[in-house]
Amino acid sequence: MNNRSQISLHSLARRCFWLLPAPLRNRLHGARHAIVRWLRSRNVRAALKPGDLTGPEFRDVVLNAAERRLVIIFEANVDWGITLFQRPHHMALALGRLNCLVIFQTTGDDVLGFRQVAENVWIANDSTVSSIPNAVRCFYSTSLLATSDAMRAASKQGRVVYEYIDHIDASISGGKGAIRRLQDLKTAAFEGVADVVVSSAAALHKEAVAERGDVSCICVPNGVDVAHYRDSQQPSVALPASFTDFRARHKHIVGYFGAIAPWLWYEAIEQVSAKMVDVGFVFIGPDYSGCVPLLPRRGNVLYLGAVNYVDLPAYARLFDACFIPFKPGDVARSTSPLKLYEYFALEKPVVVTTDMNECTAYPEVFAGSNAAELIAVIDQALATCDDQGYRARLRALADQNSWNVRASSYVAMLENLDSK
Incomplete structure (x- = not known):
């Protein structure tokens, strides 16, 4: 097989996988990793x-x-x-x-x-x-x-x-x-x-x-790449009508960007969005393993798919608060989410689940261990989003945790x- 044929095979396999129904993609997640590894090992x-x-x-x-x-x-x-x-x-x-x-x-x-x-x-x-x-x-x-x-x-x-x-x-x-x-x-x-x-x-x-x-x-x-999230040119990005219309229908927006993956706590997301009907919940990111159907199907929940990193700040600036709802367990306890520091750079209050130790180490972060607690801290976060002193603390945290420092x-x- 020549080089171009190998590239075409890789691209075709990837397209075919993402055309499969989401539940089937989820079951084939392990096999997908094995196939991708094999194709990449062919010295394409x-x-x-x-x-x-x-x-x-x-x-x-x-x-x-x-x-x-x-x-x-x-x-x-x-x-x-x-x-x-x-x-x-x-x-x-x-x-x-x-x-x-x-x-x-x-x-x-x-x-x-x-x-x-x-x-x-x-x-x-x-x-x-x-x-x-x-x-x-x-x-x-x-x-x-x-x-x-x-x-x-x-x-x-x-x-x-x-x-x-x-x-x-x-x-x-x-x-x-x-x-x-x-x-x-x-x-x-x-x-x-x-x-x-x-x-x-x-x-x-x-x-x-x-x-x-x-x-x-x-x-x-x-x-965090602080400059990327403070780029004054970002507001010129054309946002989809589905997002701007959704934003206009809700007084507050709680947003998440990142992989829509097995480690999100879908049961809590369902319960929180069902109780907070006046708040819009926005999810941005690729479907990691057929998990998008697990997101609530409600009028106050919007999934926008993957957004290019270049354009991401323009979307996130319309959030009032940000969400990192990892389900309890080892993944949550051992993860340092990039998005935490990106949310800091955007000067948005952050709500997480309590197992996220890398996030709760910061007193500026709001945390809840169940749906009822998450609802309460989301209300607190939304009440804080315009507090200039709080925003200044988030701005300082972003500077202290930049990729240049790392x-x-x-x-x-x-x-x-x-x-x-």
Whole structure:
């Protein structure tokens, strides 16, 4: 099969999956992960496009051209061009701004060779990446591709970082095969194959320290691109009539953006929206595994689908309060939601479920353990949304938790490794 045929097969399989009824997609969630992993492992290649560099060109023009603090390679995990920007994308951009050369490996994005996407940030689909010496290689605990053998091979080339960013759970990572592979990756990292374990939440960090000791572990929570959510040009985005009409019909809007996924607490969402009929509830994000039908079908609930990250602030500015309704359990207790800090940057009060320890650590966040408590704290949040002192505190929290701050901690940790 030629390269273009492989790309077409990948695209066709993806389209066919999302045309299936949502309940069937949900049952096939684990199988989907396995198929995507297999297709991505086929070394799919596209044609070299204008501006792309071959491996030798990248070495001569970029790698050897200037002094940089570090060369950091993100092992293949998620594509660069996905709708829902995630931690790897944000961290790559922030590290680039700190004069690190970042190589973000991809098996999609229709790229062959190396393509620059931001200052000091290149996406790459080229075998020469594996031979770049003295680089820091980052493996994510949620990767569709990473294996313990790949981590061991990388450890012979340079430093290895294990990014422990989520509790390993079937609702996040797929079926039994994927869970076994990710547990093996985690075990290898905890046993010392990784030079350092970077955890995104206190619960994950505590687990890592218990296995590795605190010398080789650091907690770097998620953050926010503050400038993106304060961009004065965002109000010019054309919003769909379905949203603006819905906004006009409701005095208050409580909004959520992120994956519509198994870890949301749909029963509580149903009960809250049924009681608060005068409040509009808006959900924005991709259907992660056929979960959209679990959202309440009520006149005061609106699902808008996925929205491009570039346009997202324009939508969220029309929220009065923001919602992160994760259901109780390990996923909630060990998650550092990007959206928490993005909501802070928007200066919107945040309502969460009480198991979300990374959120409730901030006294500015409202929390409830059941539907009745969530209704009460949503009322409190809506009464606070115009309080200028409260908004100033949220603004300060966003600045304190920016991706630039996170990346500075990250680089300091890596440079400390190299000094030993």
